[in-house]
Amino acid sequence: MKIVIAPDKFRGSLEATDVCKAIDEGVMRAFPAAVTRSVPLADGGEGTASILTEYTGGRFVPVDVHDPLGRIVGSTYGISGDGLTAFIEMSVASGLSLLSRDEYNPMLTSTYGTGQLIRHALDSGVAKIVLGIGGSATTDGGIGMAAALGYEFYDQKGILLDPVGGSLGQIHRISTDKVDSRLQSKKIVVACDVTNELHGRLGAAYVYGPQKGADDAMVVNLDEGLKNLSRVASEKFEKDYSDYPGAGAAGGLGAGALWFLSAELHPGVNIVMEHTGLEGLVQEADLVISGEGKVDDQTLQGKVIKGLAVLCQKHSVPLAVVCGTLSISPEEAREAGITCAVSVLNKPTTLEQAQKEAFENIRDATFSLVRLFFSGRES
Known part of the structure; x- marks a missing residue:
């Protein structure tokens, strides 16, 4: 058997x-x-990068990044054995586990550290990046990640905004002048285990904001901010991803990955099963x-x-x-x-x-x- x-x-x-x-x-x-x-399997959240790195005979790369509140923290990501694919988990840079309970505040947190991991992977020369986006401490629509890769977000007066959740409602213009050009030639796949839209009652702020420390007023503020980001980004990139399944994942990082990385969103477990060759094993199994x-x-x-x-x-x-x-x-x-x-x-x-x-x-x-x-x- x-x-x-x-x-x-x-x-x-x-x-x-x-x-x-x-x-x-x-x-x-x-x-x-x-x-x-x-x-061993994972759905795109914590543990995904480790499983894929180990299964492909890869190695782990240490790198210092900013945590959700901007403090320097030691982090890692994986590179496959053939050196072609990087496996990144946002949780090791922008995760809730990096904060104490009294630090939870999605108005102040940012995915900037996740962008730093992506930039470091680009420096490593990989052709593909698999990004797991579970366990976030953020509701910033991915603008922190984008800022680390050269995107700039300005308010109506032309003032550069701090890329945190509380800035979403002030975004008036997105500049791509300094964006890392290497993003255009890399395939980026996002492992996502939820199908929530970006904003609204089933969106990132209302569904996941409270577990990240948002009170009722913050939830409304963040949801309005995500709507504003959607309006500005949809006009800038001529694509509206606000209703895309998974857009609301990780505080809107799902939508941010679509706009700022031209990424593909796939169920995390499917990505893991593909990389581990699980289907071939299941075909021959009795149980x-x-x-x-x-x-x-x-x-x-x-x-x-x-x-x-x-x-x-x-x-x-x-x-x-x-x-x-x-x-x-x-x-x-x-x-x-x-x-x-x-x-x-x-x-x-x-x-x-x-x-x-x-x-x-x-x-x-x-x-x-x-x-x-x-x-x-x-x-």
Whole structure:
């Protein structure tokens, strides 16, 4: 029996590589004759660049950049083994994890550091950049990133604006005179796991602003600012991306990448699956086992498991899922292409205890699942 193990991380508990190890141990205890192949996955957020760099035999490049509040911070990005592709995560330069809770304020934060990573990758001579845009601390529409690459944003009086979220509503003119010309010859692909539009009730400010520290007044201000950016940028570049699926990702960086980088937006999990050659492994598998910390409505809208479910359905391979919290019905699981979904929690427990025991819980849940799936077969 061939079993492909392809989970996401369990946020706060285990990275995807460790989840792979736990699932593999469970499989081996239940069915020692199985042949397993592990492929850690990610959806474009934290962990994506590391997975792709390691899988392509690449290397990590250290670089100092500005954090969301403009302070110098050590960061890294990856370059593939053949030196042709850079793998960048915005979260290591512009992520919420770089701030303390009392520093959350999307009016003041910027994606400038993400632009610095892109510029450094251009200096490295790559032909392609894969940019993961999960985990942001920003709602600046990507103007910080753009500023690091030479774009300039002016108000109605001709004063150069600080590229932060609070400046969005003041943008009157965008200058491209100093933009890095190398952007024109590079392919830039953005790994994005949400489909939100840029502004409005389903846009970047209203949906994600509060978790970045925005109060009600800030949300309205930021949303109006994103509308203004959309108006000015659409006129400047003769393309309106405000309703484009994923435009509102990472505080509007999705739209910013389309305008300022001429990038392509793709589901993050699809990019990871493509670079890891996962489809070929799934084709030959008898079972695929995936997992993530929480399986809910968002899972069904484009996260790792949904992307994997589509692939498994294509090749008629059953997909089993282990998770911490299971918040979808059996009917929803079936409609999504999930053959079986089980929670690893089999008793009342605290979050702290569940995180501490995550490895063992995943291993034991996998053991039970595989025993049931291969019931009657010799081991």
